[in-house]
Amino acid sequence: MEIILTGTGSPIPDPNRAGPSTLVKAGGSHILVDAGRGVVMRLAGAESGPPFLAAILITHLHSDHVCALNDVITTHWIQSQESATLKIFGPVGTEEFVQRQMHALEPDISYRVEHHDFLTNGPQYEVSDLEPGDSFTVNDVQITTAATEHSPVKPTIGFRLEHEGSVAALVGDTLPCDGVDELARNADAYVQTVLRRDILEPIPMEGVQDILEYHSGVAQAAETASRVGSKRLVLTHMVPAPQPDDYPDWIARAAAFFDGEIVIGDDLTTISL
Numbered sequence: 001m002e003i004i005l006t007g008t009g010s011p012i013p014d015p016n017r018a019g020p021s022t023l024v025k026a027g028g029s030h031i032l033v034d035a036g037r038g039v040v041m042r043l044a045g046a047e048s049g050p051p052f053l054a055a056i057l058i059t060h061l062h063s064d065h066v067c068a069l070n071d072v073i074t075t076h077w078i079q080s081q082e083s084a085t086l087k088i089f090g091p092v093g094t095e096e097f098v099q100r101q102m103h104a105l106e107p108d109i110s111y112r113v114e115h116h117d118f119l120t121n122g123p124q125y126e127v128s129d130l131e132p133g134d135s136f137t138v139n140d141v142q143i144t145t146a147a148t149e150h151s152p153v154k155p156t157i158g159f160r161l162e163h164e165g166s167v168a169a170l171v172g173d174t175l176p177c178d179g180v181d182e183l184a185r186n187a188d189a190y191v192q193t194v195l196r197r198d199i200l201e202p203i204p205m206e207g208v209q210d211i212l213e214y215h216s217g218v219a220q221a222a223e224t225a226s227r228v229g230s231k232r233l234v235l236t237h238m239v240p241a242p243q244p245d246d247y248p249d250w251i252a253r254a255a256a257f258f259d260g261e262i263v264i265g266d267d268l269t270t271i272s273l
């Protein structure tokens with residue numbers, strides 16, 4: 001299994017970090033978790049792309065995690081010449097979100113269907129709204145879900161992917177909680193969106209203080225990884241975005257609580273399990 005950080009950014013625009021998304025390659029199956037800003041470009045960089053996706057898994061409907069889903073849908077449709085169905089899984093509300101996206105795309109769809117003989121239908125997709133605890137398979141990848149804690153954003157879910165003995169947990173934006181513990185237990189890689197409480201707590205701005213309420217800090221993510229026996233902790237969606245010179249400091253702050261491997265990196269950093 002390979003985990004490719006296709007977007008390590010956050011809502012804050014960054015010239016070098018795409019918005020949140022992570023690609024898992026498990027055997028021949030490419031599974032995308034979230035679809036933040038620039039995801040289709042980063043998929044190209046990861047030797048993948050919308051037509052290769054066996055499924056998209058959505059953790060929650062915050063815009064930074066889904067703002068490029070329409071690009072994935074449209075590009076999948078055009079590049080697969082309408083022959084393939086895009087499978088999308090997410091928390092309750094995802095189906096309605098996708099339907100609204102499709103409504104916004106109606107002019108584009110009608111232009112293209114009218115112009116191209118090879119297109120006779122709009123995008124083919126199948127959306128499954130999931131409840132925490134649901135499990136399902138995508139090809140030979142076993143996927144389980146659990147509730148995460150990102151209140152007041154509800155519902156939010158995380159995912160545990162198992163393939164040929166390798167386990168990856170990708171949990172999105174969340175505080176430490178039972179659901180994350182369950183998903184990340186003994187995982188080969190636990191991918192967590194994180195922020196730096198030590199940097200953000202002293203900033204006297206309401207917007208900054210608000211985001212502290214519903215995200216894991218680096219230390220909290222490391223404590224979770226340690227508590228549940230994850231082998232690797234992978235940091236992403238870092239706030240504030242670090243420069244490469246800052247990576248050792250981020251790693252040291254996690255290493256104070258976790259003995260396993262800690263990964264922090266740029267977009268397209270790849271973790272092989």
Ligand SMILES: [Zn+2]
Nearest residue numbers: 060062150173
């Ligand atoms: Zn969020």
Ligand SMILES: [Zn+2]
Nearest residue numbers: 020062064173
């Ligand atoms: Zn986010």
